[in-house]
Each structure stands twice: as structure tokens, then as C-alpha cells.
Amino acid sequence: MATGLKLMRAIRVFEFGGPEVLKLQSDVAVPTPKDHQVLIKVHACGVNPVETYIRSGTHKIKPLLPYTPGSDVAGVIEAVGDNASTFKKGDRVFTTSTISGGYAEYALAADHTVYPLPEKLDFKQGAAIGTPYFTAYRALLHSARVKAGESVLVHGASGGVGLAVCQIARAYGLKVLGTAGTQEGQNIVLQNGAHEVFNHREHNYIDKIKKSVDRHFLMI
Known part of the structure; x- marks a missing residue:
């Protein structure tokens, strides 16, 4: 002691x-x-x-x-x-x-x-704030160098980092698409800035995402 x-x-x-x-x-x-x-x-x-x-x-x-x-x-x-x-x-x-x-x-x-x-x-x-938001900020602004008007897909968006990415991307004027595996998770993603959300447990969710965007999008 x-x-x-x-x-x-x-x-x-x-x-x-x-x-x-x-x-x-x-x-x-x-x-x-x-x-x-x-x-x-x-x-x-x-x-x-x-x-x-x-x-x-x-x-x-x-x-x-x-x-x-x-x-x-x-x-x-x-x-x-x-x-x-x-x-x-x-x-x-x-x-x-x-x-x-x-x-x-x-x-x-x-x-x-x-x-x-x-x-x-x-x-x-x-x-x-620390790990989730600093990670999200670096991914979007330092690595991807996103710009307003672009589209971003956040895979597994209902986690801590994913929600931070959704919030920051929405604030920077991006179109935000997210995925989650449960209805509760999908609701949380929408509440935190995503314009659209998809269930990544569905076998055709990629096709649905492609129909939602008419150009290249960034995936995080």
C-alpha cells in the first residue's frame, strides 16, 4: 500500500x-x-x-x-x-x-x-469526444478531404465513430448515407445526421445504395 x-x-x-x-x-x-x-x-x-x-x-x-x-x-x-x-x-x-x-x-x-x-x-x-470525434474528423477532413455536395457512405454508422462521422459530414454539407443492422440502429443513424439509412444485413442493400446516389461516393 x-x-x-x-x-x-x-x-x-x-x-x-x-x-x-x-x-x-x-x-x-x-x-x-x-x-x-x-x-x-x-x-x-x-x-x-x-x-x-x-x-x-x-x-x-x-x-x-x-x-x-x-x-x-x-x-x-x-x-x-x-x-x-x-x-x-x-x-x-x-x-x-x-x-x-x-x-x-x-x-x-x-x-x-x-x-x-x-x-x-x-x-x-x-x-x-476524444477517440470517436477526432477519428471521424481525421477520416473526413484529413484523409478523404471531403467537400460540400459530395456523398459519403458510413458503413456501420450506429457505432461511436460512425455517428460522429454522420454528424460532422452533415455539418459540412455532404449527403450522408449510413448502414446499420437493426431498426434501432437505423433510427439512431437518422437522428444523427444521415439523410438515408440501409440495413446492411439485407443481401441487396448495396443495390439500394447505388440507386440512391447518381455519382461516386466516399465509403467510410
């Missing part, structure tokens, strides 16, 4: 495996921010699929054991390290990449990976 330090609760992984390897500990030392780092009091943490692959040991990234999972968190600045002048204690923020892990009461992050959290977003929404 850590002694002489401020302690926190955190999820720790001591061996790779299934969900059962996630262990809640209440005697984990609160990390101290160093140069260009900030300490965030975590109010919400995103859970991304890649974290399950890392935890299971099947991903190419294999952190040193033990470790605390979690990259996307939202919360309030608790402390700042040297030269981290962008933020001050009490600022509402979110980050896309924690250093110490996000499944904890406090998390370290490099200041260049931390962003102000707008007042109109709550902490749960802030914790959901």
Missing part, C-alpha cells in the same frame, strides 16, 4: 485477460504533474473498444503491468505542472490521451492533449 501520499481509487490491470482482470484499488497514489503536464480530477471517462483489445493482450500495444486503462476523460484541472500555462486549477477540460490512465479519480495528461470543455457540454459528453 502506498503511504505518505494522497491516495485515490483506480482500476488496475495486473495481467492481460478478460474483464475479470480489471481490479478496483483504493490505495493508488495520486500522480503529480511534471513539466507540461496537468492533473485532471476525472468526472467521466470514455470506454473505447481498443481498450478491451489492449487489456486482453491481443493488441500490438502492450503496456507495462500493472497499468490503469483509459485514454479519454473529462473533468476539472486539479493541478498544473511547470510550463503548463494554458490551464489553471478549476478549468473544465477534456483530453484525448491520458498518461496515467483514465479509469481513476485523477489522471495525468500532457497539456497539448487537453482542450477546454464548452459549458454547453456535460462531462459525459466531454469524455465521449
Whole structure:
């Protein structure tokens, strides 16, 4: 047990495996921010699929054991390290990449990976921005370089990244087509910006999509 330090609760992984390897500990030392780092009091943490692959040991990234999972968190600045002048204690923020892990009461992050959290977003929404929306933005604007008036097909659009792609593409003036495998998923896709949605479990859904667009479209 850590002694002489401020302690926190955190999820720790001591061996790779299934969900059962996630262990809640209440005697984990609160990390101290160093140069260009900030300490965030975590109010919400995103859970991304890649974290399950890392935890299971099947991903190419294999952190040193033990470790605390979690990259996307939202919360309030608790402390700042040297030269981290962008933020001050009490600022509402979110980050896309924690250093110490996000499944904890406090998390370290490099200041260049931390962003102000707008007042109109709550902490749960802030914790959901990082991986899904940054991935969607890079795919659309950096890789595909989409332009208003073009068409985009989002395959499996009812997931976190897919919904983010639908929202961003609609905001940029694209015609958005999405696919999902259930009626509930299709409804969610329509609610999040898609003009049309198709059931990718139907054998002829590709033909239906082709009839809906009269020119080349981008598939994501």
C-alpha cells in the first residue's frame, strides 16, 4: 500500500485477460504533474473498444503491468505542472490521451492533449469526444478531404465513430448515407445526421445504395 501520499481509487490491470482482470484499488497514489503536464480530477471517462483489445493482450500495444486503462476523460484541472500555462486549477477540460490512465479519480495528461470543455457540454459528453470525434474528423477532413455536395457512405454508422462521422459530414454539407443492422440502429443513424439509412444485413442493400446516389461516393 502506498503511504505518505494522497491516495485515490483506480482500476488496475495486473495481467492481460478478460474483464475479470480489471481490479478496483483504493490505495493508488495520486500522480503529480511534471513539466507540461496537468492533473485532471476525472468526472467521466470514455470506454473505447481498443481498450478491451489492449487489456486482453491481443493488441500490438502492450503496456507495462500493472497499468490503469483509459485514454479519454473529462473533468476539472486539479493541478498544473511547470510550463503548463494554458490551464489553471478549476478549468473544465477534456483530453484525448491520458498518461496515467483514465479509469481513476485523477489522471495525468500532457497539456497539448487537453482542450477546454464548452459549458454547453456535460462531462459525459466531454469524455465521449476524444477517440470517436477526432477519428471521424481525421477520416473526413484529413484523409478523404471531403467537400460540400459530395456523398459519403458510413458503413456501420450506429457505432461511436460512425455517428460522429454522420454528424460532422452533415455539418459540412455532404449527403450522408449510413448502414446499420437493426431498426434501432437505423433510427439512431437518422437522428444523427444521415439523410438515408440501409440495413446492411439485407443481401441487396448495396443495390439500394447505388440507386440512391447518381455519382461516386466516399465509403467510410
